[in-house]
Amino acid sequence: MEATAPARLLKRERRPHLGLRTTSLAYILVLVIIPVAIIFQDGFREGAAEFWHQVTLPVAAHSIGLTLWTSALMTLLNGVMGLATTFVLVRYEFFGKKLLNSIIDLPLAIPTLVTGVMLVILYGPQQALGQFLQERFGFQVIFAPPGIIIALLFITFPFVVRTIQPVLLELDRQQELAAATLGASGFTIFRRIIFPALALPTLSGSLLAFARAVGEFGAIVIVAGNIPLRSQTAAVYVFGAVESENRLAASAISIVLITISLAIILVTNYALQGRNDVRT
């Protein structure tokens, strides 16, 4: 606040502060913090040993492992392809570029359940492409881990692109031109000048994608077919546990999922400190 501000203003600004702040704090407390606290309380109701027992049950542990490795593989693919896509979108002019740019945002609007439905139609065992992949290469997509990865790729693709895009747009081209003048090859320029500037946004976009992927349910429940020890992810396992009123298991695996998400959010916020957040 400027020192020249009238005293009247200062007095007035103090009053509404507390009402507004209390309202928004109460809103977040009731909507987010209390429900999360309830689940932690419930999961440790029977003690840490019981919690650990629930997490290490073979079916539960497998679902957590499957969730983590499919999400990690998806994140890697998305990081590379997201970087390439952003580079092409920002640096080249070509026919259909505008259309490509708007297509990338579609997963943000399409409900994930619908994504799952789409993928089953495309890759399902009774469908042309699904049958072709199955018979020709013995590669099963639907009701198997590849389907999970494809669904996650679809859903999180915009996160990576939209995190890198503003940074690449603002990148100083003088340096690249200088390097080229000095005889650096295109690849060297990318490796030494462009990539270092994009490494952090690529990482944070990928982490966001990973956090989102770990909890995904709507698309996966349709695509993966919920086969324990094969294609059942942690979120689907929690759903099954809730349905069969297995409260201990549901709470324990929920805690694991929440903890993973929280850890990633903390790391991402830390990595992005001082930067403008560009998630949508």
Added chain:
Amino acid sequence: MSAHNLVAAGGRKRGWGATLLILSVVAYVVLLLVAPIASIVRGALQDGFPALLTALQKPTLWESFGLSVKIAFAVIVIQLLLGSATAWVIVRHNFRGKGLFNGVIDIPFAISPVVVGYMLLLAFGRSGFLYPAVKALDIQVAFAVPGIFLATLFVSLPFMIRELIPVIENLDRVQELAATTMGAGRWTTFWRIIFPPLRTALVYGVALTMARAMGEFGAVLVIGGGVQGRTATTTMYIFHALEERQYVEAYAAAIILAFVSVLIVSFADWIRHRSTAQ
């Protein structure tokens, strides 16, 4: 790539490496995003156009769609009031624990929807600690519309807030001070100075909240239970139709839902482009 090529990378001349990169990116996006979207149209038409028309005329489809819209509107109203208040507090107020508060806003973005539904079930279900309170008020939350509303409110929390924060940060405070110095009341300052630059972000926030709210499935499925007609949202309608192997019904509803969501977000995009172009 030589310096000349790099300068020309604006369009006229490109090396074969660049062309290959563009082609592979386009192929990737077509395979990953366009092919599935196209396939659902084909799926909906698998039994012919009349079958699709019949599926689109089902009253239960439009009942569920109406419920989804109603819930989305209610959620938007709350996010407009409390979400904007929260964004304002995060930018303009300083208090202990503000960093943590800011981080908490992102929790709904990353938490699994199933877990969201389950949390609400634990709180409001028959053995939940909030059950006596809502029972006393004669409201049923679990397996009813209020529960679906709360779940949707939770998952759509960050969208409005994250849209507004950067815009509030960029507001010119000198203008506010000037308005107040010239004797403008708090309302006048808000409507004439603060509100106009926030308009675009508010439209975008509403659109993203709406799309997210209409498309929510996991949380709604767990807390809503899905008694057909009464608590079925559009996503639940699709899920039930799939379970009953009414494929054309499911695909028709999925197309409607995806189309409406894409339309809403595109409209907001258009508003944003128009306002940045000005």
